[in-house]
Amino acid sequence: MPPEWDAMSSSRCSSTSTASGSRAGPATCGGSSGSSTVSSTEYRRMRVSPAASLMAAVTLLVGCGVPEQERATAPPASWERFADEFIESYFEVLPSSGVWAGRHEYDGRVPDVSAPGIARRVSMLRDFAARAEREFPAASLTPGEDLQRRQLIAALDGMLFWLEDAGSHRRDPAWYARAISPSVYVSRDYAPKAARLEAITAYLQGLPAYLGQMRATLEPPFARPFVRTAIVRFGGLATHLEEDVPGVFADVEDEALQGAFADALAPAVAALGDVEAWLELRLRDALDDFALGEERYGALLRRVYRIDLDWRTLKAVAKADLDRNLKLMADTCRSVDPDLSMADCAARVRDDKPPAGAVARANEQLPELKAFLVEAGIVGIPSDERAYVAEAPAYRRTNSAYIETPGPFEEGLPAIYYIAGPDPEWPPDVQLQYVPGEADLLNTSVHEVWPGHFLHSLYGKRSGNRIGKVLRNGMLSEGWAHYAEELMQEAGLGDGRPLVRVGQILDALMRDVRFLSSIGLHVEGMTVDESRRMFTELAWLDPGNAEQQALRGTYDPGYFAYTLGKLIIVKMREDWTATRGGRDAWRAFHETLLSHGHAPLPVLREVMLGPEDPGTLL
Known part of the structure; x- marks a missing residue:
């Protein structure tokens, strides 16, 4: 699917990125339902750690404190530090990915999908891809690090495809629904329910502005299937927020939090309703022009x-x-x-x-x-x-x-x-x-x-x-x-x-x-x-x-x-096991394949079968 890449709230070097959020590690105060003994106030304090503050400072020094001329000639940072810098920038650009990943200092944030925000996003993606190529030649890395480098470059190129070639941010209203799912707040028991209620309230408060940016960035008319899909997604989200979510948090005994939630819910649902009505109107001039074409x-x-x-x-x-x-x-x-x-x-x-x-x-x-x-x-x-x-x-x-x-x-x-x-x-x-x-x-x-x-x-x-x-x-x-x-x-x-x-x-x-x-x-x-x-x-x-x-x-x-x-994968299995015991090596093949994370299959084939692999992809 098109990637859930729907945001850029600030550039990597802006002062707001360091002022608003040191980046924490995993939030572990959640746990199974009813088992947490951490209060919502303590949870909010735990969302920023000293190590994360140091990471933010390093990012500031590496990204902003050195003139561009010196950065071009400076020795490359370690791959580990570069990878961490990318992950921080990634979550700044798409807070929902940070929330999904378990970095709950991003809770409640919605992305910037204005035209300038999209432009900054493209610039950031290109910058990290270029730096990964320029600063980290394969010979300077371990095999595992080089696999990560190749995976990162491929992923960034894929994200850029949806923006540069497909133009999803201009052509497809349903593209915007994927970055605003509230499911982590509703379904994942990562923190006391009061803290999750506070997070979803902040999310609701940001939805109307997000939807306004979306409508300003989109360029109708749209392909009819895109509109139909978007109506299902935004209309279904409105129904879910209005009919299902309040019951999930009904047992939170904090009148101030409940009041803030109610105050945020109504405008958010209304904004989604406005989008649904706007999309229904867009069906009138919708086109059948959804195809990428041979070149794209x-x-x-x-x-x-x-x-x-x-x-x-x-x-x-x-x-x-x-x-x-x-x-x-x-x-x-x-x-x-x-x-x-x-x-x-x-x-x-x-x-x-x-x-x-x-x-x-x-x-x-x-x-x-x-x-x-x-x-x-x-x-x-x-x-x-x-x-x-x-x-x-x-x-x-x-x-x-x-x-x-x-x-x-x-x-x-x-x-x-x-x-x-x-x-x-x-x-x-x-x-x-x-x-x-x-x-x-x-x-x-x-x-x-x-x-x-x-x-x-x-x-x-x-x-x-x-x-x-x-x-x-x-x-x-x-x-x-x-x-x-x-x-x-x-x-x-x-x-x-x-x-x-x-x-x-x-x-x-x-x-x-x-x-x-x-x-x-x-x-x-x-x-x-x-x-x-x-x-x-x-x-x-x-x-x-x-x-x-x-x-x-x-x-x-x-x-x-x-x-x-x-x-x-079938072709890889046959080629890999041919010299390792045939069918008896299937288990080893499966475990080796899965142990590499999520690299592109053509890259993974090269890694598993070696540079002298004479085989073909299919």
């Missing part, structure tokens, strides 16, 4: 994912994987009933709904999956941390399931695996179809938790990769999680029951169609309706899911990363 699509591949292959080659790769999965689907369905069509076979799997609902069944599946993973021995589990399951809030309904893991600076907090309910505006029969079937839900739980995203996050937390803990690479993340689905089937998940395998194949087909749909929508002139039909005809999706997936392809062209990432 090539830039997306190179700048965001480090893929140096043209779209025609990738289309052939996607088509080959689609054909492979269609054959596997046909063979598996015939093993159920020789006379069963693939459409009826898919319907049988989709119609097998969990009686108690998706959230309750997923809660049962997670310990079962973990036990299977331990028994199969295909990858180690580095800690006893667990994930919990909850229904996704309305404003996050644009994806059917996702997981939110605690940030790298948090301690003792669980991950939350969210499952979205159907849109209540849909007809009842469409809502029922949207609920995942038992096998589909099992595969989603594999993808999101065991051994997908959640396990990956456990390895990432223990990695020495400083940059990888803060910046995530979508192709490695989604490629691994999708790869894990097929891996678990090969290990025997489901005890050979063919309909369980069909559930996994159907998800693989959906990812294949995403790959083809991305290319079609952005390069070949495919319409949203044509994309939707492809999802229903080749992946047998229900109308609600097919609509959701087709729309997602317009604003998230990188959703090809699931299949492409999986295929790159």
Whole structure:
């Protein structure tokens, strides 16, 4: 997806960045619900540490106290200090990333998305990329540091793509919704509830100005799918804030905090309502102009994912994987009933709904999956941390399931695996179809938790990769999680029951169609309706899911990363294990892959197979 990079409140060298916030380490006074003994006043004091004040002073000296001429000739700082300087600047630019990461001195802050703020952001991104290249030649770094350097340069280039090439800040109103999620304040028990209420109040106070800056920066008319998605996100956020959030904090017995919250809530909800009404008007002059085009699509591949292959080659790769999965689907369905069509076979799997609902069944599946993973021995589990399951809030309904893991600076907090309910505006029969079937839900739980995203996050937390803990690479993340689905089937998940395998194949087909749909929508002139039909005809999706997936392809062209990432990992596995014991080395391959954090897959292949690697990416 386009990165959650929606802010720049001040430049790296401004006096306000050092005056307003020394940067603290992890806030650890939170803990499980009801277990914290730290008062909200003590928590606020703990948000700034002496070490953080020193870091701010170092940043000021390095960034501002030395003339530019002297900086150009001065010996480079250590990579560790440079990486820390970047992380501080990153959180200044996007406070929501600091909050997500567990740096709660950023609580309540919303980003500056004015035109000058965007310009300062671009300048900062370019500056850090240039310095990483100029000041840190590979020969001066350890292999681990050089991996971080390459990861940082790639991530910065990807962020710049969305601003410079895609122009998301001008073209896509939904782009702005991603940096203002309140979910950390609402769902993550990182601090006493009174402190979180104070934080979300500050967030609410800043929302009207943020939304005003957004409208001033955007340049209508917009692509119709962008507007439709933005209406869901901003309208859903307003509903969530008004109907759900007050109840979360109702037991905070502090009249002053409750009064400030109520005073901030009404204007914030009203501002979101104004945005929703404005977007409804924008539908009148909306366009079908969402496509990147061939040139920008090539830039997306190179700048965001480090893929140096043209779209025609990738289309052939996607088509080959689609054909492979269609054959596997046909063979598996015939093993159920020789006379069963693939459409009826898919319907049988989709119609097998969990009686108690998706959230309750997923809660049962997670310990079962973990036990299977331990028994199969295909990858180690580095800690006893667990994930919990909850229904996704309305404003996050644009994806059917996702997981939110605690940030790298948090301690003792669980991950939350969210499952979205159907849109209540849909007809009842469409809502029922949207609920995942038992096998589909099992595969989603594999993808999101065991051994997908959640396990990956456990390895990432223990990695020495400083940059990888803060910046995530979508192709490695989604490629691994999708790869894990097929891996678990090969290990025997489901005890050979063919309909369980069909559930996994159907998800693989959906990812294949995403790959083809991305290319079609952005390069070949495919319409949203044509994309939707492809999802229903080749992946047998229900109308609600097919609509959701087709729309997602317009604003998230990188959703090809699931299949492409999986295929790159499979090729890496075969090449890496060829000289290390073959299949017996799969576990070692998996653990080595996950231990590197979130580097781009082409870079990671070079690191794992060495500079003399004669193999190819695919």
